[in-house]
Amino acid sequence: MGPAERAAVSTVLEREYLGMGADTRAFEEELERYLGPRMSVTSVATGTAALQLAVQACGIGPGDEVLVPSLTFVSCFQAIRATGATPVACDADLATATIALDDAARRLTPRTRAIMPVHYAGYLPNVTGVYALARAHGLRVIEDAAHAFGGTRDGIPIGAEGDVICFSFDGIKNITCGEGGAVVTADPRVRQSVEDARLLGVQRDTDARYRGERSWDFDVTQPGWRYHMSNIMAAIGRVQLGRLDGEFAPRRVALAERYRRGLAGVPGVALLETAPGVVPHIQPVRILDGRRDAVQATLRTRGVETGVHYKPNHTLTLFAADSAGFPVTRQLHQELLTLPLHVDLSDADVDTVIEELARALAAPAD
Numbered sequence: 001m002g003p004a005e006r007a008a009v010s011t012v013l014e015r016e017y018l019g020m021g022a023d024t025r026a027f028e029e030e031l032e033r034y035l036g037p038r039m040s041v042t043s044v045a046t047g048t049a050a051l052q053l054a055v056q057a058c059g060i061g062p063g064d065e066v067l068v069p070s071l072t073f074v075s076c077f078q079a080i081r082a083t084g085a086t087p088v089a090c091d092a093d094l095a096t097a098t099i100a101l102d103d104a105a106r107r108l109t110p111r112t113r114a115i116m117p118v119h120y121a122g123y124l125p126n127v128t129g130v131y132a133l134a135r136a137h138g139l140r141v142i143e144d145a146a147h148a149f150g151g152t153r154d155g156i157p158i159g160a161e162g163d164v165i166c167f168s169f170d171g172i173k174n175i176t177c178g179e180g181g182a183v184v185t186a187d188p189r190v191r192q193s194v195e196d197a198r199l200l201g202v203q204r205d206t207d208a209r210y211r212g213e214r215s216w217d218f219d220v221t222q223p224g225w226r227y228h229m230s231n232i233m234a235a236i237g238r239v240q241l242g243r244l245d246g247e248f249a250p251r252r253v254a255l256a257e258r259y260r261r262g263l264a265g266v267p268g269v270a271l272l273e274t275a276p277g278v279v280p281h282i283q284p285v286r287i288l289d290g291r292r293d294a295v296q297a298t299l300r301t302r303g304v305e306t307g308v309h310y311k312p313n314h315t316l317t318l319f320a321a322d323s324a325g326f327p328v329t330r331q332l333h334q335e336l337l338t339l340p341l342h343v344d345l346s347d348a349d350v351d352t353v354i355e356e357l358a359r360a361l362a363a364p365a366d
């Protein structure tokens with residue numbers, strides 16, 4: 001957060017139109033310009049709301065199944081479940097920690113309606129394979145691109161093409177609105193459904209709200225929530241979007257590149273595969289030989305806070321599935337360690353993390 005974000009919020013506060021309004025629409029239009037001519041953008045309150053409304057907008061609900069990697073934030077599973085549909089956990093690909101498509105294909109049933117691949121750390125390999133599987137089985141693709149905003153694939157922005165793409169703008173994402181999210185699609189029916197469902201299902205209320213008005217005579221034909229984005233949130237997002245390409249994205253890429261170079265020769269560490277154009281949201285690595293927990297504990301004593309993305313959803317009580325079906329996910333969950341990555345890190349900070357990690361690994365294993 002800088003002075004421009006603070007000034008933008010102050011302007012909204014002074015104007016005293018705090019909820020969804022002209023700033024929200026302006027942010028959506030700027031996102032649409034950023035992503036190119038094919039897609040419409042509907043902003044919402046969180047990335048989780050984006051996923052839930054996307055699933056609902058595809059007409060998916062009770063009795064339907066959605067393929068999703070087990071190794072993802074629990075929001076994917078909760079978003080699917082909130083529609084009444086069943087999340088079907090899939091195993092992961094070891095090199096990228098993304099959905100294993102061969103495993104997903106094995107879990108297809110007549111009730112499968114969609115696949116929700118996750119751009120893990122900003123990278124989703126084999127997008128062609130995802131869409132080929134979807135086409136072959138009549139599935140919708142709902143991309144969880146919460147980690148991927150600002151990235152490109154073959155020079156094309158993530159979100160500029162595809163079926164339905166969901167972003168998160170929560171407090172630690174590549175850009176933030178404080179909290180926030182967006183559903184991006186070229187499908188007008190999906191757009192209309194999300195627009196209405198984010199405002200309690202009130203039909204076609206959005207345009208009135210953008211003019212600072214309300215609809216008093218309306219119908220409701222689908223479930224809806226208060227999932228819209230406020231002017232306050234949008235004002236922050238507009239400033240952040242303006243800072244992305246010149247400031248945040250190159251900094252994240254440079255920090256990740258510094259990690260990759262510094263960790264390349266460190267024994268006991270394996271890097272995940274990535275690709276040019278990825279703007280990484282997190283910096284996960286694999287710690288081999290069963291040493292992850294010990295290394296994480298040592299780093300903590302040295303003042304280096306790390307994370308584990310993610311606890312597999314099939315191990316959670318609500319979403320429990322037979323763990324024998326997830327060998328790669330299990331391995332990754334034991335190995336993955338997320339190192340610090342944010343735009344306020346200095347090069348020296350990254351070097352310190354690399355040094356501390358190498359030192360922790362050089363210590364004799366218990």
Ligand SMILES: Cc1ncc(COP(=O)(O)O)c(C=O)c1O
Nearest residue numbers: 046047048073075146168169170
């Ligand atoms: C992979 C993934 N999906 C979905 C979300 C949900 O986004 P939000 O926190 O904005 O609800 C997140 C956010 O942390 C995420 O990391």
